[in-house]
Amino acid sequence: MFEAPINMLSLISIYHDSDWAKHSYVALCGTSSQPLLGMLERHPNIENVLLCLDNDQAGQLATRRLAAVVRERGLAVDARVPINKDWNEDLCANFQQTEEQQFEQKLS
Secondary structure, X not given: OEOOHHHHHXXXXXXXXXXXXXXXXXXXXXXXXXXXXXXXXXXXXXOEEEEOOOOXXXXXXXXXXXXXXHHHOOOEEXXXXXXXXXXXXXXXHXXXXXXXXXXXXXXX
16 A cells, blocks of 8 residues: 555566566555555555555654554554655665666776
8 A cells, every 4th residue: 555656656666576467456545544445445455554554744653553554353453664754765766876876886
């Protein structure tokens, strides 16, 4: 679960070597529980939910609230927090670091 589509795509880009295609993803387009509830209703086979909301006050509050919603349904829940404000900022930071490393290697 992500707050925005760009963050969902950014996390997939960061972890592109993982088994990302085996999972289902939802962009909440905010912090409402309605998309989460809709996904759980349409897919009763879901057993685990991973919350990947922003690393700010709104994201942290929503993570706690949504985790409670998931637990009320008897499902396992976990959360991942980006290093920066959101997953897109983490992706951009990764690209910048890679470019800097490549530049330094050219100078060596």
